[in-house]
Amino acid sequence: MRFIFKTDYGQDIKLAKHGGHVFWYSLLCAALVLAPWLVSEYLLAQLTFILIYGIVGVGLMLLAGFTGQFSIGHAAFFGVGAYTQAVLTGMGWPFPLALAAGAALSATVGVVVGLPALRVKGIYLGIATLSFGFIVEEVFARWESVTGGNAGKTVGQIKMFGWTADTGASFYFVCLVITVLATLAVVNLLRSHTGRAFVAIRDSEISAQSMGIHLAYYKTMSFAISAALAGIGGALYAHQIRFLSPDQFNIIQSIDLLLMVVIGGLGSIHGAFLGAIFLIGLPQAISAVKDFLPDAIGQAPGLKAVIYGAVLIAFVLFEPLGLYGRWLKIRTWFQLFPFYRKGLFKRQKSFQKSDRLK
Amino acid sequence: MSEVLLSAKNLSVRFGGVLAVNNVSFDVKPGEVFTLIGPNGAGKTTVFNLISRIYTPTTGSIDYLGVPLTEQPPHKIASLGIARTFQNIELFEHATVLHNLLIGRHTHASSGLFSEMFFTPKVRKAEIEAREKAEKVIDFLDLQHHRDSMVAGLPYGVRKVVEMARALCTEPKLLLLDEPSSGLNVEETDDMAFWIQDIKHELGITVLMVEHDMSLVSKVSDRVLAMNQGEVLAMGTPREVQSDPGVIEAYLGSVDDVSSLRRSA
Amino acid sequence: MQVFQLLISGISQGCIYGLIALGFVLIYKATETVSFAQGELMMLGAFGGLACMTFLGFPFWLAVISAIGAMAVFGVLLERVVIRPILGQPAFSIVMLTIGIGYVARGLITMIPNIGTETHTLPVPYKDMIWKLGGDANGIGALVINIEQVVVIASTAMLCVLLFAMFRYSKLGIAMQASSQNQLAAYYMGIPVKRLNGLVWGLAAAVAAIAGLLLAPITFVHANMGFIGLKAFPAAVVGGFGSLPGAIVGGLIIGIVESLSGFYLPDGFKDTAAYIVVLVMLMVKPNGLFGEKLRKKV
Numbered sequence: 062m063r064f065i066f067k068t069d070y071g072q073d074i075k076l077a078k079h080g081g082h083v084f085w086y087s088l089l090c091a092a093l094v095l096a097p098w099l100v101s102e103y104l105l106a107q108l109t110f111i112l113i114y115g116i117v118g119v120g121l122m123l124l125a126g127f128t129g130q131f132s133i134g135h136a137a138f139f140g141v142g143a144y145t146q147a148v149l150t151g152m153g154w155p156f157p158l159a160l161a162a163g164a165a166l167s168a169t170v171g172v173v174v175g176l177p178a179l180r181v182k183g184i185y186l187g188i189a190t191l192s193f194g195f196i197v198e199e200v201f202a203r204w205e206s207v208t209g210g211n212a213g214k215t216v217g218q219i220k221m222f223g224w225t226a227d228t229g230a231s232f233y234f235v236c237l238v239i240t241v242l243a244t245l246a247v248v249n250l251l252r253s254h255t256g257r258a259f260v261a262i263r264d265s266e267i268s269a270q271s272m273g274i275h276l277a278y279y280k281t282m283s284f285a286i287s288a289a290l291a292g293i294g295g296a297l298y299a300h301q302i303r304f305l306s307p308d309q310f311n312i313i314q315s316i317d318l319l320l321m322v323v324i325g326g327l328g329s330i331h332g333a334f335l336g337a338i339f340l341i342g343l344p345q346a347i348s349a350v351k352d353f354l355p356d357a358i359g360q361a362p363g364l365k366a367v368i369y370g371a372v373l374i375a376f377v378l379f380e381p382l383g384l385y386g387r388w389l390k391i392r393t394w395f396q397l398f399p400f401y402r403k404g405l406f407k408r409q410k411s412f413q414k415s416d417r418l419k
Numbered sequence: 420m421s422e423v424l425l426s427a428k429n430l431s432v433r434f435g436g437v438l439a440v441n442n443v444s445f446d447v448k449p450g451e452v453f454t455l456i457g458p459n460g461a462g463k464t465t466v467f468n469l470i471s472r473i474y475t476p477t478t479g480s481i482d483y484l485g486v487p488l489t490e491q492p493p494h495k496i497a498s499l500g501i502a503r504t505f506q507n508i509e510l511f512e513h514a515t516v517l518h519n520l521l522i523g524r525h526t527h528a529s530s531g532l533f534s535e536m537f538f539t540p541k542v543r544k545a546e547i548e549a550r551e552k553a554e555k556v557i558d559f560l561d562l563q564h565h566r567d568s569m570v571a572g573l574p575y576g577v578r579k580v581v582e583m584a585r586a587l588c589t590e591p592k593l594l595l596l597d598e599p600s601s602g603l604n605v606e607e608t609d610d611m612a613f614w615i616q617d618i619k620h621e622l623g624i625t626v627l628m629v630e631h632d633m634s635l636v637s638k639v640s641d642r643v644l645a646m647n648q649g650e651v652l653a654m655g656t657p658r659e660v661q662s663d664p665g666v667i668e669a670y671l672g673s674v675d676d677v678s679s680l681r682r683s684a
Numbered sequence: 685m686q687v688f689q690l691l692i693s694g695i696s697q698g699c700i701y702g703l704i705a706l707g708f709v710l711i712y713k714a715t716e717t718v719s720f721a722q723g724e725l726m727m728l729g730a731f732g733g734l735a736c737m738t739f740l741g742f743p744f745w746l747a748v749i750s751a752i753g754a755m756a757v758f759g760v761l762l763e764r765v766v767i768r769p770i771l772g773q774p775a776f777s778i779v780m781l782t783i784g785i786g787y788v789a790r791g792l793i794t795m796i797p798n799i800g801t802e803t804h805t806l807p808v809p810y811k812d813m814i815w816k817l818g819g820d821a822n823g824i825g826a827l828v829i830n831i832e833q834v835v836v837i838a839s840t841a842m843l844c845v846l847l848f849a850m851f852r853y854s855k856l857g858i859a860m861q862a863s864s865q866n867q868l869a870a871y872y873m874g875i876p877v878k879r880l881n882g883l884v885w886g887l888a889a890a891v892a893a894i895a896g897l898l899l900a901p902i903t904f905v906h907a908n909m910g911f912i913g914l915k916a917f918p919a920a921v922v923g924g925f926g927s928l929p930g931a932i933v934g935g936l937i938i939g940i941v942e943s944l945s946g947f948y949l950p951d952g953f954k955d956t957a958a959y960i961v962v963l964v965m966l967m968v969k970p971n972g973l974f975g976e977k978l979r980k981k982v
Contacts, residue, residue: 070547131776177963181970183775184718188921189966191914192959203952246536253535253542254521254528254549261511261522268509271471272589273497273526282532312914316783323780328513362801363794363907370787377781378769 076248093237097230106301107345109233111337112240113297118321118333119247120290125319126327127251128283129263130178133187134194135291135318137174140201140310141167142292143299144208147216150300156221156235163296164289170197171288172281179277182266194315201307213306216299226300236297243290248330250286259283320369324376326383335384343368382406424449424593424625425470430479432469439465441649442479447593452619452626454636456660457646458670463629464506465649467595470627471496471503483593498526502586503595506629508578512571516562516581519570520553523588527552556587559622560614576607583614587622594618596628600635608635615639633661633671645670688827690943696833696902698939699840701958703895704916705923705931706847707888712925714860714884717767717775721782722892723913724789729755729893730900730909731793734804744809752893759889760882767885768878771867786910793907800907806900810835832901839898843891844932851928860884915942918962924975933973937961 065072065079077083097105117139125131142163149159177189201208208214219226219235226232250256258279261269270276299305317340325336347368351360358364380387386406394401425447432440440462447453455463468474470481472493481488483499491499502523511519528549530542557563560580565573570581579599586594599615600608612635618624619639630636636643636657643660645652647670653663660666707722732754736747766785770778794800805811813831851857863870863877870877896909903909919938923930938958946954953960965972 070550071543073550074543074546125776131779177966177970181966184712184779184925185921185966185970187718187779188917189963192918192962195914195959196956196963199952199956249536249538250532253530253538253546254525255532255535257514257518257522258525260514260518261525264511264513265509267473268505268511269522270473270493271497271503272522272585273494274522275492275494319780319783323777327776358795361795361797363791366787366791367795368791370784370789370791373784373787374766374781377773377777377784378766381770381773381777 074252076252097233102229105229105233107341109229109236109301110341111334112233112236113294113301114318114321114337114340115334116240116243116297117291117294117318118325118337119244119330120287120294121318122322122325122327122330122333123247123250123259123290124283124287125322126329126332127256127263128259128280130175130280130283131183131187131319132174132190132284132287133319134174134190134192134197134312134315135287136310136312136314137194137197138167138171138288138291139295139298139314139318140197140307141170141288142295143305143310144201144214144295145292146296146299147214147305148207150217150220151214156219156226160293160296164292167292167295168285168289171284171286171291174288175281175284178280178284191312191315194312198307198311201310208305208307211307213304216303216305219300232300236301239293239297243293244330247286247290251330255279255282320373324373324383326385329383329385331388332383332385335388339384343372422448424484425627426482427466427470428480428482430466430469430481431477432465432474433477439649440469440476443646443649443651444479445644445651445654447625447627448641449592449625450619450623451641452615452628452639454640454643454657455627455629455646456631456633456636456643456666456670457652460648461646462649463646464597466646467503467597467627467629470501470595497589497591500590500592501595502589502591502593504579504582504586504597504599506597506601508575508582510570510578510581510585513569515567515569516565516573516584517550517553517557517567519581519585520556520588521549523585524549524552526589552590553588556584559587559617560584575602576604579603579607587618587624591624593625593627596626596630598629598631600630600632608632611635612638637661686947687944689829690947691940692829692833692837694940694943695936696830696836696939697943698919698936699836699932700895700899700912700935701916701919701938702932702935703840703843703891703898704913705920705935706928707891707895708916708920709923709925709928709931710884710888710891712864712920713928714864715767715771715881716864717771717778717782719782719888720779720913721762721785721789722888722916723910724786725755725759725889725892726896726899726913727793727905727907727909728758728789729889729896730806730905731896732893733897733900734806734905737807738804744807748897751897752890755893756886756890760886762889763882763885768881771881790907790910803904803906806897806905808832808901811901830902836898836902839894840932843894844929847928856880856883915958918958921962922965922972924972927972927974930972930974 067073077086092099096108100108117135121132121135145163145166146159149162150156154162174190174193178186181189202211204210219232226235258269258274261272261274262276262279266276321336321340322333323336324339325334326332344365347365351364376383382389390406393405423446428444430440430443431438443462443466445453455466457463465474469476470488472488472491476489483501486499488496511522514522528545530545535542557566560583562580562584565577565581570578573581579602583596583599596615600611603611615626615628616639618626640657642655643657644654645660645663645666652665652669653660661671704722704726707725708719711717711719729751732751733747736742736750737744740747742750762785766781767778770781810831815829815831815834817827817829859870859875859880862873863875863880867877899909899912903912915938916935919935920931921934922937923932923934938961941961942954942957945957
């Protein structure tokens with residue numbers, strides 16, 4: 062087991078805590094950069110989707126996992142970003158400008174959706190965000206002059222300053238750069254006082270206030286950043302699938318996003334990406350396995366829903382720390398071998414106590 | 420330097436039909452340790468909650484260095500220089516002790532959102548400064564062992580100390596301690612007494628505390644206010660209040676019990 | 685006349701929302717967890733009734749009772765197997781779990797060959813019956829009331845009276861409140877908390893089954909019926925989460941607003957009416973009409 066001997070404050074603040082971190086993350090970066098030459102065109106497209114959903118996941122993780130504000134209508138921000146990108150690039154705006162505008166608009170919508178968060182918490186906030194999700198989806202469907210309504214809207218390729226991202230690889234690199242920048246921005250935020258303020262709000266609002274944290278300001282900021290990231294993801298999504306329709310941003314999509322952060326592991330940035338890998342990978346896995354199952358099961362239309370639901374239930378019951386938690390346990394097992402004890406990660410058995418005051 | 424740090428005048432608060440605090444007035448002088456005593460339900464923690472603006476008084480006012488507190492929103496209290504601990508411990512459970520203390524430094528952080536996202540050298544410098552200050556508090560309260568432990572797994576006595584450490588990190592002028600020794604054993608209570616005295620003498624912080632342990636009260640307090648059922652019973656030095664017949668009847672017990680609690684002169 | 689018609693259909697739809705919301709609130713009052721699976725339980729109840737009537741050939745009343753009974757048992761089992769292990773975890777995890785249960789229920793029904801993907805009619809004795817009130821000899825200008833809607837309203841009213849009596853005059857209501865406020869203390873007081881939770885889930889499932897059986901003649905039985913459950917959340921919030929009469933009242937409000945806006949307002953408002961109402965309520969009175977003030981005491 063690696064014990065880090067800390068000798069100066071800078072070491073504590075650094076992102077890569079020790080040599081091992083540096084090595085493995087460099088390897089990951091190298092692999093990601095070389096991917097277009099290493100994997101097939103199809104897999105590269107899937108990897109691009111993972112990056113896109115990863116960005117959205119990082120945003121939702123910031124809001125739900127780190128600030129404790131649960132947003133059940135997150136697909137709304139995803140959609141705002143996508144449609145803004147579609148409309149602006151359709152009008153001839155260069156990619157970076159349209160992206161910035163989409164992020165800004167999503168952030169504004171995020172602030173509006175976050176307004177109930179200033180007054181209500183928990184399930185009430187969830188219902189409020191759910192309601193916004195439905196309303197925004199309806200707006201997409203009805204505002205036909207802008208969004209093309211239910212008939213859908215086509216989206217062009219990424220164009221900026223004379224260059225077009227017309228191959229899978231060039232689009233992948235654009236996504237990769239944006240993903241890295243977004244992730245670094247959020248990780249930097251989390252290791253400074255704003256990120257700590259978010260965590261404080263999640264764990265105890267009353268004492269956060271007594272530490273001088275302005276609840277309304279930071280909750281709104283969290284919603285805005287989270288929505289902006291979802292908007293950026295949405296913009297890239299628009300360019301990837303080239304055709305938008307309102308039902309791509311419905312409650313099912315919102316729940317998919319939540320599934321992603323929960324299964325990935327609430328409260329860690331790694332979890333967002335692991336969750337994205339899961340979200341994109343599971344349908345592929347199901348398709349691969351389908352042919353080996355008896356027809357009655359393999360070809361049934363409800364199979365995907367059953368597997369999604371079962372995996373979600375399994376994770377909540379058996380691995381509440383998500384994929385990242387399971388990875389930590391496996392890694393610790395190897396590091397401590399043969400001294401790993403089952404009790405290392407044991408949760409305290411807790412009894413439910415009401416926060417309500419009547 | 421003003422003669423009075425905090426001044427509560429005719430403070431009352433009503434919750435529905437219950438008058439939790441009724442016409443309470445007191446002054447806290449800079450540099451002193453001022454203790455509120457009284458039976459449970461007397462309104463002591465309610466007074467704290469009024470000062471930290473969790474509740475709003477129905478009538479009366481609280482002035483702090485000339486600033487009327489009742490007009491301030493709750494999150495401004497810390498930047499004015501008032502910090503508090505909570506009776507039932509409100510720590511940030513899923514963060515390390517160090518992070519809890521760093522959150523205490525929040526009012527001293529001034530970097531903007533975008534400079535933090537890029538982690539500019541200025542932000543870096545501010546981070547290191549914050550850690551240095553937090554480390555001083557850790558040294559003061561001997562929390563080195565627990566610096567990187569998750570709060571959720573720590574024993575009760577340590578968590579109480581972490582609460583106090585977090586409050587100290589805000590660099591307050593006035594520290595509100597809500598029952599600092601509840602749940603602590605004899606050694607821990609002795610440590611607490613020394614720390615409160617150190618806070619007063621070394622750090623120059625004024626302490627306003629709620630306490631039930633009479634020996635601790637006698638040892639560290641300069642002045643005591645006794646409350647019962649939301650009203651003031653008596654105010655004065657510990658000796659005066661502990662021999663007040665009204666206080667003895669309501670709270671302390673018979674005259675014979677009290678003599679064993681007198682601070683050795 | 686038109687308004688009256690709209691009101692009745694709004695009230696009957698509102699009763700359905702109210703019944704599903706009642707299920708949420710029952711579970712929330714007892715265990716302070718929110719269950720997103722109520723809509724799917726309603727769907728299962730409807731399919732259960734269908735199975736009893738068409739496959740097992742039960743007469744109407746027997747089918748209704750069996751379906752409700754079966755769902756109650758299912759609710760108890762669900763609590764035992766899936767919900768009990770996670771009590772004490774943060775509320776959000778439990779919400780995700782119930783969403784997962786909903787997915788599995790919907791998927792399993794869809795997987796049943798031939799039946800899952802089709803829409804079925806529930807052969808209730810009062811199907812397609814209508815009352816005509818007023819109007820002239822030819823029936824023009826009459827108020828046409830669907831018996832199906834009347835049955836919904838009447839059944840909901842009866843159920844409410846029954847539940848009210850049960851909670852007011854039995855130890856169960858107090859035990860439920862105790863267990864929801866402080867589980868450990870409830871244990872110490874001798875309240876069989878686990879059994880209580882199972883009972884509550886069984887009750888909520890039974891109420892969902894009743895809602896499903898009442899709704900089936902109106903919307904037909906199909907695997908996506910459960911999505912109506914999503915509109916029941918605004919109903920519960922409007923009434924005040926934690927208040928049983930509030931759930932019904934909230935449901936009625938949502939149902940009536942939806943019905944009226946479908947007619948008087950432009951397209952698209954009918955579907956979002958429920959959500960707009962709840963957002964307004966959250967801004968104006970965050971705890972709902974009958975809700976309690978949530979504040980942590982420090």
